[in-house]
Amino acid sequence: MSKSLVIVESPTKVKTIKKYLGQPYQVSATMGHLMDLPENKIGIDIEDEFKPDYIQIKGKQKIIKDLKKAAEDATDIYLAPDPDREGEAIAFHTAEILKKKGRRFYRVLFHELTPKAISEAIGSPSSLNRHKYDAQQARRLLDRLVGYQISPLLWQKVQRGLSAGRVQSVAVRIICERESEIQAFETTEYWKIGAVLQGETPPPFSANLTKKNQKAIDIPNEAIATEIVSELQQAKFTVEKIIQKTIKRNPQPPYITSKLQQEAIRRLKFSAKKTMIIAQQLYEGIELGPGEPVGLITYMRTDSTRIANDAAVEAITYIQQHMGAEYAMQSPRFFKNKKKVQDAHEAIRPTSVYYTPDQIKSYLTDEQYQLYNLIWKRFVASQMQQAIINQKTITIQANEYLFSVTGSTIQFQGFMVLYRTDEEKEDDEEAKQSLPDLSEHMILEQIKITPTQHFTQAPPRFTEASLVKELEENGIGRPSTYATILSTIQEKNYVKLENKIFKPTELGFIVNSLLLANFPKILDIQFTAQMETDLDQIETSEKKTLDILNQFYHPFKEQLEVAKQEMISIKRDGIQTDIDCPECQTHKLNIKIGKNGPFLSCSNYPKCVFSSNYNRDEKGNIHPLVNNVSPEIKNSVCTVCGKPMVIKQGKFGEFLACSGYPECKYTQSLQTASSNNTSIQMKCPEPGCEGDIVTKKTKLGKLFYGCNAYPKCTFAIWDKPVNKPCPVCEASFMVEKSTRKKGQFLACIHKDCTYEEPISE
Numbered sequence: 001m002s003k004s005l006v007i008v009e010s011p012t013k014v015k016t017i018k019k020y021l022g023q024p025y026q027v028s029a030t031m032g033h034l035m036d037l038p039e040n041k042i043g044i045d046i047e048d049e050f051k052p053d054y055i056q057i058k059g060k061q062k063i064i065k066d067l068k069k070a071a072e073d074a075t076d077i078y079l080a081p082d083p084d085r086e087g088e089a090i091a092f093h094t095a096e097i098l099k100k101k102g103r104r105f106y107r108v109l110f111h112e113l114t115p116k117a118i119s120e121a122i123g124s125p126s127s128l129n130r131h132k133y134d135a136q137q138a139r140r141l142l143d144r145l146v147g148y149q150i151s152p153l154l155w156q157k158v159q160r161g162l163s164a165g166r167v168q169s170v171a172v173r174i175i176c177e178r179e180s181e182i183q184a185f186e187t188t189e190y191w192k193i194g195a196v197l198q199g200e201t202p203p204p205f206s207a208n209l210t211k212k213n214q215k216a217i218d219i220p221n222e223a224i225a226t227e228i229v230s231e232l233q234q235a236k237f238t239v240e241k242i243i244q245k246t247i248k249r250n251p252q253p254p255y256i257t258s259k260l261q262q263e264a265i266r267r268l269k270f271s272a273k274k275t276m277i278i279a280q281q282l283y284e285g286i287e288l289g290p291g292e293p294v295g296l297i298t299y300m301r302t303d304s305t306r307i308a309n310d311a312a313v314e315a316i317t318y319i320q321q322h323m324g325a326e327y328a329m330q331s332p333r334f335f336k337n338k339k340k341v342q343d344a345h346e347a348i349r350p351t352s353v354y355y356t357p358d359q360i361k362s363y364l365t366d367e368q369y370q371l372y373n374l375i376w377k378r379f380v381a382s383q384m385q386q387a388i389i390n391q392k393t394i395t396i397q398a399n400e401y402l403f404s405v406t407g408s409t410i411q412f413q414g415f416m417v418l419y420r421t422d423e424e425k426e427d428d429e430e431a432k433q434s435l436p437d438l439s440e441h442m443i444l445e446q447i448k449i450t451p452t453q454h455f456t457q458a459p460p461r462f463t464e465a466s467l468v469k470e471l472e473e474n475g476i477g478r479p480s481t482y483a484t485i486l487s488t489i490q491e492k493n494y495v496k497l498e499n500k501i502f503k504p505t506e507l508g509f510i511v512n513s514l515l516l517a518n519f520p521k522i523l524d525i526q527f528t529a530q531m532e533t534d535l536d537q538i539e540t541s542e543k544k545t546l547d548i549l550n551q552f553y554h555p556f557k558e559q560l561e562v563a564k565q566e567m568i569s570i571k572r573d574g575i576q577t578d579i580d581c582p583e584c585q586t587h588k589l590n591i592k593i594g595k596n597g598p599f600l601s602c603s604n605y606p607k608c609v610f611s612s613n614y615n616r617d618e619k620g621n622i623h624p625l626v627n628n629v630s631p632e633i634k635n636s637v638c639t640v641c642g643k644p645m646v647i648k649q650g651k652f653g654e655f656l657a658c659s660g661y662p663e664c665k666y667t668q669s670l671q672t673a674s675s676n677n678t679s680i681q682m683k684c685p686e687p688g689c690e691g692d693i694v695t696k697k698t699k700l701g702k703l704f705y706g707c708n709a710y711p712k713c714t715f716a717i718w719d720k721p722v723n724k725p726c727p728v729c730e731a732s733f734m735v736e737k738s739t740r741k742k743g744q745f746l747a748c749i750h751k752d753c754t755y756e757e758p759i760s761e
Contacts, residue, residue, distance in 0.1 A: 005074040006108070006122070007067065007094055009081035013113065016285035016293040017080075020115045021122065028070045030081065034060050035093040037140065042148045050141055050549045054093065064097060071098050076106065078125060083109040083345060084301050084480055085136035085539070092133045112351045113285050113295025135539035138548055142166055142531070145553060146522060149560055154511065158570045159593045162511060163492060167477050169515055170528045171485050172494045174470060175462055176504045176512040183620035185458035190218070191225035192454060195403055196447040197237055197396065199438045204447055206433065207396055207405035214402070225451040228401070235398035237444040242394050247408075249387040249424070251415040253305035253335035254347035254379045257479030258472040260300070265465035266422055268370050272464050272483040276300065278371045279348070288355075288363050295351055296360070297375055301480045302345035305335040307382075311349060315383040318353045327384050327414065335382075349379040377419040384415035392435055396444065407435035461501040475529030506598040506616070510570060510591070518563040521555065574601060577622055583610030589624070600624055609659055611646055640666040640711070680705065682723040685732050689713045693721055722746060728755040 003026045006017060011029040018027045035054040037043035045051040056064060071077060079094055081087035088107075095105045106125035110118060143166050150164035193209040209228070211217055219225050255263070257276075264275040279300035285293035312332030319328035335347075350372070357373040364372060388411040396403040408428070410416070420428070438444075462470065468482050477485055489495050494508035504512070516523050531552070537543040568575065574590030579600070581587050587604040591614075600622070602608040613625040638645055638658040645656040645668065658664040684691040684707040691709030696716075698704065706716035719735035726734055726748040734746045736759065748755045 003074065004076040004078060005071050006078045006080055008110075009087060009090055010280070010284055012281070012284045013110075016113045016295060017110075017118060019291070019293060020113075020118045025078075025122075026070055026074070028067055030067070030090055030094055031060070031063050033057060033086075033090055033093070034064060034097060037144055042144060044141055044144060046553070049546055050553075052137065052141060056097075067094070067098065071100075071103075075102065076104050078106045078108045078122060079128070080108045080110055080121070082301070083111055083299055085132055085139070086480065088129055088132040089136040089140075091128055095128065110299075111346060112298040113283065113293075114351045117295075117351075131541045132539050134545045135535045138538055138545045139535055141545075141549060142552060145549075145556070150515070150519065150522075150563075153560070153563060153567065154514075156569075157567050158511065158514065159507075159595070162507075164511075164515060164522075165488065166522065166531075167481065167528065168485055168488050168492070168494075169512070169523055170476055170525060171467070171471065172489050172504065172508055172512050173516065173523050174474075174476075174525070175467070175489075175495050175502050176509055178459060178462060179504050179509075180620070182458040182461065183618065187458075188220075188456045190220060190454050190456065191222065191451050193219065193225060193228060193232070193449065193451050195232070195237070195396075195398075195449050197403075197444040198447055199239075199436045199442055199444055201436055203434065203436055205405060205407070205435055207394070207403040209401060210404045211402040213400045217401075219451075222451070222453065225453075229449050229451050232398055232401065232449050233446070235401070235446075237396055237398045237403070237446055239438050239440050239442045239444065240395045240397040240402070242392065242438060242440055244390070244392050246411070247389045247391055249389060249414075249416075251333075251381045251384060251386075251419070252378065252421055254307060254349045254382050255375060256303055256305060256347060257301050258303075258468055258482060260348055260375070261468050261482060262465040263374060263422070264371060265463065265468070267374065268367075270367070270371070272468060272486050274367075275371065276483045278367050279375075281368060282372055282375075286360075286363055286368065288360055294355070296355055296372060297351060298346050298349050300348055302347060303479055304337050304345050305347045306337060307332075307334065307346055307349060307379075311346075311353075311379075312383055315353050315380050319380065319384055323384075323417070327417065329383050329385060333383055347379075348375055350376050353380055381415040381419035384418065385412070387414035387416045388412040394435065394438060405433065405435065407433040409434075461503060463500055463502070464497070467502060474525050475532050476525065478532065507593070510575070510593065510598060513575075514567060514570075518567050519556075519559055521559065574603070576603065579622060579624065581608060581610050582624070584608040591622075609661075611659075638664060638666050640664055680720065682721055682733070684709065684713060684715055685721070686713055686715045689715070691715075721749075726750070726753060726755055729753040 003024055006021065006025050006027045008014060008017060008027065008029050009032065011031060014027045014029055018025075021027065034057060036057050037052060038055050039058075043053040043055075045053065077095075077098060079091035081090040081094075091107055099105075105128065107128045108121040108125045110121055146166040147163060151162060154162040154164060195207050195209070196204050197207060198204040209217060209232075219228065252259075260279065261272045261275050264270040265272065268275075270278070279297065282296045283298070283300050285295045288294050309332060312334070316328050316332065353376070355376075357369060357376050360372075361369050389408050390411050391406065391408040393404065393406045396405070416424070460466070464486055467486065471477050471482060471485065489508075490497060493505055494511060495502050495504050512523075521527050531548075534543055534548045538545055538548065570591070570593045574592035577589050577591060577600070579589045581589055581602040581604070584602060584604055584607075587602055587608065589600040589610075589612075590603045591598055592601045593599075598614070600612045600614045602610040605611075614622050615625060616622055638660065641658060641660050641664045643658055643660040643664065646659045656668040658666045680693055680695065682693045683689075684693055686707065689707060689709060691707040691713050693705055693715075694708045696704050696706050704716055704718050705721055707713040710716075717735070719737060721733045721735050724734050724746070725732055729748060729750055729752075731749050731753065733749060735749055736744065737747045737756075738744045742756075744759045746757050746759060
């Protein structure tokens with residue numbers, strides 16, 4: 001009797017599913033996608049209704065052969081790749097590869113890898129979801145149409161190897177625009193005034209000046225601040241109003257993908273990519289003992305806050321048993337979804353709350369434990385009672401000035417005994433000041449009035465967490481794409497992550513400005529967000545793939561044709577700056593891009609061959625790097641032809657190159673150039689030479705000593721020369737040597753003289 005075949009996406013799921021399904025089933029894995037568009041061409045027949053040319057992915061032949069062998073006698077094949085659009089595409093392509101007369105294909109969705117969920121999914125399979133596959137295919141075709149037609153244009157106009165992406169380019173735009181805001185930002189001074197006051201009984205408390213004559217107060221400088229302080233020191237402080245209220249705070253819903261990434265980045269210092277890798281491990285199964293793989297969380301790519309009723313009831317029962325009935329909800333708390341499309345998935349939650357983090361800690365890596373602990377606590381907290389917070393806001397009058405202070409006390413912690421978001425922690429920290437018992441019209445004692453100087457701050461650069469939040473709030477991308485977007489824009493060298501903040505590279509700035517000038521719609525945030533909505537509506541069968549592709553492509557094609565003619569060639573012409581060429585002093589410098597990256601070049605090239613690397617200051621102003629290097633390097637000359645050396649940028653960093661290129665191709669590392677000019681305070685010993693001995697390095701980095709008058713003088717020596725004559729043969733200098741047996745010593749330069757002496761302390 002033939003076994004039914006279950007085909008999953010990841011090989012790490014195989015063991016877990018095999019254990020729960022038992023003998024009647026074989027389980028195999030596709031190891032990701034089996035088919036895709038070809039790498040070396042666009043692979044879309046635009047004239048034939050955008051028909052895709054899917055081919056088997058290179059390197060997948062053995063996997064496909066193994067799948068065919070596993071399916072040889074199987075009549076029933078259960079396609080169980082991940083329950084998202086990419087998984088649906090894998091299921092469709094797998095069915096296409098394995099189709100055979102009389103063979104039946106079923107689609108099963110494992111939202112969690114537990115015995116119950118697996119059994120229920122196999123017991124009630126569905127058919128392949130054509131609309132979900134269409135949505136994935138539409139995304140793939142749109143991305144290919146953009147990437148494979150704009151990227152060659154960038155190769156032609158800017159630099160080979162560059163790429164543009166429908167979503168990644170928008171992410172780069174967001175980072176570049178934030179950087180431009182920071183560069184344009186002008187800091188403004190302002191002052192705050194605080195007062196330390198006390199009622200009839202301690203403790204003292206602090207209040208802040210907020211209004212003057214019932215209007216918000218603005219204190220622009222120290223003089224005005226000093227004048228106000230002087231007035232306040234003579235004023236009578238009286239409690240004007242006391243407002244007391246009770247705030248009921250509800251817990252946050254269980255994690256969706258973006259929120260999990262944001263919290264893991266902030267709290268655990270994980271990257272978005274690392275978060276998803278670890279979440280995948282928790283979903284696919286961890287061995288809680290020999291041969292006992294258990295899927296610990298539900299599927300980790302989701303926009304939905306929906307949770308199963310059984311899971312909520314289990315959490316409530318756990319809370320009653322282990323935390324006290326007063327902390328548990330009477331009935332499950334459910335959360336509304338903003339979108340319909342991903343509602344087939346639950347939120348990210350533990351498959352059972354009885355797998356507590358501490359109970360299974362010994363089976364997890366430190367990173368798995370940390371992430372699981374976050375997921376577990378947030379889910380359990382979602383089924384706990386509200387927190388009750390007593391808040392008191394006091395308004396204090398001092399002549400025409402009003403001060404305000406807010407304090408709060410927690411009446412009942414509720415869910416906060418287990419979990420609070422970072423924002424809730426910050427809010428509670430700000431309001432935790434303990435206020436004394438005061439009454440309206442009470443006169444307060446003035447203890448101290450303090451003015452403090454402040455300056456407005458530029459908007460912050462994006463972190464991984466805040467960029468994911470920005471993408472999510474603007475509808476750019478989807479849960480499964482955030483980590484890939486963040487990785488791709490770094491790999492393409494359009495942005496760099498330094499000290500956990502994103503900054504655009506010079507290449508990123510240049511490419512972004514070109515794309516924005518020539519493809520404004522592609523880089524438009526609202527347009528990209530609408531495209532995501534269109535893809536969602538294809539999945540819900542509200543829109544058709546062909547309509548969306550036609551609607552997108554025809555305006556895009558027109559922009560593409562115009563860009564081919566009008567896009568600035570950075571290679572040939574460059575972007576003009578207002579900096580005068582320091583060489584010819586008659587023309588401006590242009591920003592160009594060579595094979596090693598951006599650089600400055602005289603606009604009168606080739607008549608003027610000046611070129612230099614450059615950097616930008618905090619305001620975005622360009623500074624040629626040649627003006628920032630030491631005079632020794634700046635004034636260095638080519639040792640082959642005698643022309644000035646200039647700083648260039650290569651794949652391994654900065655280096656010196658002859659300005660006579662391409663006639664002279666001599667290059668030198670900056671480190672070597674710097675060493676070449678380090679004098680050892682000794683004149684060249686060659687008769688008639690007036691040069692100095694300096695340290696040098698070979699191209700392989702080995703140190704030696706030579707005359708700085710090279711190539712006129714070719715004196716060179718491996719051992720360090722010392723300006724001391726030999727007392728035996730009267731050689732003009734000696735050299736430093738070192739052996740394991742003797743240590744360091746001085747030796748005569750002449751082979752036939754054996755004089756040596758230890759180096760004095």
